[in-house]
Amino acid sequence: xxxxxxxxxxxxxGQRMLAQHFQAEWLKLRKRPLAWGLLGLFLSLLLLYLxxxxxxxxxxxxxxxxxxxxALRPEQLEQIQRQLSLPGVFGAVLGQVNATGGILAVLLAAxxxxxxxxxxxxxxxxxxxxxxxxxxxxxLLALLLALLVAVLVSLAAGTLVAVAASxxxxxxxxxxxxxxxxxxxxxxxxxxxxxxxxxxxxxxxxYGRSVLAGVGGGLIxxxxxxxxxxxxxxxxVSDLVLQMVNLLLQPNINALVVANxxxxxxxxxxxxxRLDMAALPSPLQATLVIGAYCALFGYSAWRALAxxxxxxxx
Amino acid sequence: xxxPAIETEDLTKRYGARLAVDGLxxxxxxxxxxxxxxxxxxxxxxxxxMLLGLLRPSAGAARVLGHDVQRNPAAALRGVGAMIEAPALxxxxxxxxxxxxxxxxxxLPDSRIAASLAAVELTARARDPARTYSQGMKQRLAIxxxxxxxxxLIILDEPTNGLDPAGTAEIRxxxxxxxxxxxxxxLCSHQLHEVEQLCGRVAxxxxxxxxxxxQVAELLRRGQGxxxxxxxxxxxxxxxxxxxxxxAGVERAGDLLLVxxxxxxxxxxxxxxxxxxxxxxxxxxxxxxxxxxFLEVTGEG
Numbered sequence: 001x002x003x004x005x006x007x008x009x010x011x012x013x014g015q016r017m018l019a020q021h022f023q024a025e026w027l028k029l030r031k032r033p034l035a036w037g038l039l040g041l042f043l044s045l046l047l048l049y050l051x052x053x054x055x056x057x058x059x060x061x062x063x064x065x066x067x068x069x070x071a072l073r074p075e076q077l078e079q080i081q082r083q084l085s086l087p088g089v090f091g092a093v094l095g096q097v098n099a100t101g102g103i104l105a106v107l108l109a110a111x112x113x114x115x116x117x118x119x120x121x122x123x124x125x126x127x128x129x130x131x132x133x134x135x136x137x138x139x140l141l142a143l144l145l146a147l148l149v150a151v152l153v154s155l156a157a158g159t160l161v162a163v164a165a166s167x168x169x170x171x172x173x174x175x176x177x178x179x180x181x182x183x184x185x186x187x188x189x190x191x192x193x194x195x196x197x198x199x200x201x202x203x204x205x206x207y208g209r210s211v212l213a214g215v216g217g218g219l220i221x222x223x224x225x226x227x228x229x230x231x232x233x234x235x236x237v238s239d240l241v242l243q244m245v246n247l248l249l250q251p252n253i254n255a256l257v258v259a260n261x262x263x264x265x266x267x268x269x270x271x272x273x274r275l276d277m278a279a280l281p282s283p284l285q286a287t288l289v290i291g292a293y294c295a296l297f298g299y300s301a302w303r304a305l306a307x308x309x310x311x312x313x314x
Numbered sequence: 315x316x317x318p319a320i321e322t323e324d325l326t327k328r329y330g331a332r333l334a335v336d337g338l339x340x341x342x343x344x345x346x347x348x349x350x351x352x353x354x355x356x357x358x359x360x361x362x363x364m365l366l367g368l369l370r371p372s373a374g375a376a377r378v379l380g381h382d383v384q385r386n387p388a389a390a391l392r393g394v395g396a397m398i399e400a401p402a403l404x405x406x407x408x409x410x411x412x413x414x415x416x417x418x419x420x421x422l423p424d425s426r427i428a429a430s431l432a433a434v435e436l437t438a439r440a441r442d443p444a445r446t447y448s449q450g451m452k453q454r455l456a457i458x459x460x461x462x463x464x465x466x467l468i469i470l471d472e473p474t475n476g477l478d479p480a481g482t483a484e485i486r487x488x489x490x491x492x493x494x495x496x497x498x499x500x501l502c503s504h505q506l507h508e509v510e511q512l513c514g515r516v517a518x519x520x521x522x523x524x525x526x527x528x529q530v531a532e533l534l535r536r537g538q539g540x541x542x543x544x545x546x547x548x549x550x551x552x553x554x555x556x557x558x559x560x561x562a563g564v565e566r567a568g569d570l571l572l573v574x575x576x577x578x579x580x581x582x583x584x585x586x587x588x589x590x591x592x593x594x595x596x597x598x599x600x601x602x603x604x605x606x607x608f609l610e611v612t613g614e615g
Contacts, residue, residue, distance in 0.1 A: 016421065017388065023418035033406055120402030121415075124459060127366050127396050128420040130387035310368040312359075312399050 017131040021138030024125065025112075029142050034111050038104045039150050043157055046096050050089070050161045053080050057169055079270045085171040087179035089162035091264030093154050094190040098257050101150070105194050106201045106222060109143055110214025113205040120312045132306040136202070140298075143198060144191060151187055182263045189260045193253050196290055197222055199297035206304035209311075225250050246281040249293050255286035317380035319344045319467045319498035320365060324374035327360050327522075334360040336522040337374065342515075344466075347489065347499040349509040349530075352519035353612050358502045359399055361519070362469055365500075366396055379467055395465035397473060401456035405445035409436055409455050412444055416459050430458040433488060449476035457485065468492055471502040486512060506605040510534075516604070520612045530604060537607035540573040540580055541600045545593035554590050555583060572600070572610065 029035055055064070057080055062068035072080070082088030116122035126132065166173035197218060204217020229250030234241050245251060258280060261268050281289070320342035327335040335357040342348040352358050363369035365376050367387035376383045381390035403412050413427045431437045434454035439447070444455060453476045460468055470489070474482040489512055493499055503509050509516060510530060518526040526533060544551045548569045555573050556564045561583075562574040573583065577599035584597050600606060 020419050020421045024415045027411065027415055027418055028404060028407070031407055031411060119404065120400065121404055123366075123368055123398060124396075124402045124416065124456075125419050126368060127391060127394070127398075128416050128463070130367050130391055309363070309370060311363075312402070 014131065014134060017129050018134040018138055020129055021125075021131065021135045022141055024129075025135075025138045025142035026145065029112060029146050032111075035108060035146055038108055039153065042096075042101055042104050042150065043154060045100050046093065046154055046157060047161065049096060050084065050092065050158065050165070054084055054161075054165045054169065057081060057084065057165075061169065063169060075270050079267060081169070081171050082265055084162060084165040084169065085173035086159065086162050086166070086175045087182075087264045088266050089158045089264075090155060090179070090183060090186060091261045091266040093158035094151070094186050094260050094264075095257060095266075097151055097154065097190045098193045098253070098260075101147075101154075101190075102194050102197050103219070103222065105143070105147055106197055106218035107215060108146070109198045109201040110205050110211050110218055112139055112143060113202050114209075114211030114214040117205070117209040118211060123310050123312060126310060133302055136206075136302055136305050140198065140202065144195075147191055147194065148187070151190060155183075155187075179264065186260050186263050189256050192287070192290060193256050196249060196293040196297055199294055199301055203297050203301035203304060206301050225253075229254065242279060246279075246285070247289060249290065251279070252281055252286035252289040255280040255283060256290070259283050259286075316344055317377070318342060319346075319379060320348075320500060321377040322361075322365075322374065323376075325361065325364060325371055325376055326373040327357070327364060327369060328372040333522045335364070335371075335519075338519070338522075338524055340517055340524070340527070342498060342500060344498050345493065345496050346515060347493045347501060347513045349513035349516035350500060350502045350519070351506070351509060351516055351608060355521075356519040356612075357522040358519060359471060360522075362396070362398055362471055362500075362502065365469065366394070366398070367391060393463065393466035394469065395460035395463050395467075396469040396471075397456045397460040398469070398471045400475075401452040403444040403447075403452060403455060405443065407444060408441050409444055409447070409451075409458075410440040412455060413459055413462055416462055420463055422463055426462050426464065430461045433461055434458045435484065450478060450481050453477055454481065454485075457488075465497065467498045467500065469500045469502075472504065473501070474503070474505065474508065482508075506603075506608055510604040518608060518611055526607070526611045533607050534604060536574075537600055537603065537610070538574075538577070539600050540571075540575050540577065540583060541596075541598055542571040542573060542583065542587070542594060543596040544569055544571065544587070545595050547592050550590075551587055551592045554587055554592065558583070558586065567610070567613070569595075570610075 057077065058064040059067060059069045060072050060077060083092035126135065162173060165171065200221045201214050201218030205211065205214025207213065208217065228248045231245050231248065234245055258268050318341050320340065322338050322340045325335055325338040326333065338361060350358050350361065360369060364371050365378055365383060367383045367390065370384070378390040379393050383390045404415065407415065410427055410431065413430060414424065417424060417427055428437070431440050434457050436451065436454055436458060439451065444452065447455065457470070457473055460470065474485050477485060486508065489499055489501065501509065501513060513530055515529050516533065517524055542551070548566055548571065552564045552566045552571055555561050555571060560575055560579060565572040575583065580597050580599060584594050587594050
């Protein structure tokens, strides 16, 4: 190697280090087979979900080879038909993003941070750009961008299914400017609902310094949180109990998921009969409570990464 | 006068009751190739970790290229390239993309990627996934990562591990070229003949403590002389040897005496000690190699 003139090295401000880490994280994520595999899995599950509803409607209405199985109440049929047409399919897709998509996002986040510990690459990257907070924030932003891309691809796939299903089943399907304007808010809500699980996973991966710790921590938290959602029935005891239960994460997640469904003409209470809509917190409270959980998990992840020694491959 | 490339003062790292690095004070001048030696667990990698801001010192301070690593890691590490222990790579990315990740993180131009790959002769395999690389190729890719920022200071931890003889020779030649271009190299290696060939100065660590430091030539000179092992009365034997007019000095480690004296006087020394009633179990000339000196000061011999 020929020696070269020593370059001038200006100081790196924090914002620029964040931008640099983000570019590195995005490159790692978009070239990672795991990310594409999880997207493929999610799209398969989404198509299966919508396909099964289309089959149910076809059987109910006798569209499929003259076979007719009328097992749905009229309001249930109407909801399913809305999910299979525009704009209701947007609500259905975003609902799936917050259900199975959340689990897959936990796996992606655990892989993204945990394998940097496992392969020892975290040490190399932090030698090059030592801002640990910038590294963590850049990883989170890259994950959110990847999820945004996944949501957009899923919405496009859902739209194609809705066009095909509407033509096959003769469903009314129309898209207004209001529906299109509701879409960015719906996408933002869906990503916001996933955010606390992502941050809890990053915190678990940082504390455990491995993919396994991230997956375990993220999924255990997800399972506990969903279980805690069943405590909502305790709200009948008194308003105070209801207010306390509504400080758990799950009721607030449900509130935003329901708000998203309503934006696209869907009524969750018809298909999810156990959900007590009246007991759910307001969207404003939901936004604030979820934000508080995000702050807690984000701080935990930062503390685990920034205040501890970074060692070699685990 | 420029600041030293590396300067540590009472640098200490404690894990619970165990001292991994114990009050290390070191100074590596700009432009030199400095060897950091020590047996496994001596604290070499821990020291490097603290120099790179990855491990927090329990006490003391480290300055790299004139900047305090703890207070201003970005400034300290801007001109540093490092390869620590085993190569750490993204197995699913190509060799070029592995470097691209580091270039993006460091805000470096993509043009540095081709230059770094060429320096370690990996250009032909740059597009292949790193998981398909041999151990030697992974090692070379990790070194390319260290070269990426065109560093003023390059820290290499066992850089020739896993390389075949030709690859080893290339890396040694590369290290010489880096130093010839005015760069500082901190080299950790178990291959003492490699350190002897490349380094101007070395420091030897044992159980986290600095047990020897100096010019390689000076340490080699100290490594010459006579080596005497006695059955008992080592203290008296040391006094008897030191009293001889042609003995410049005696160091004692247990029943071993390291006598700074001409190698041709071995028989004379043996007769002197035996006539005084000291039982000599073994006597001979010391080899004068860095390896022998290392084994003696670390007690590994």
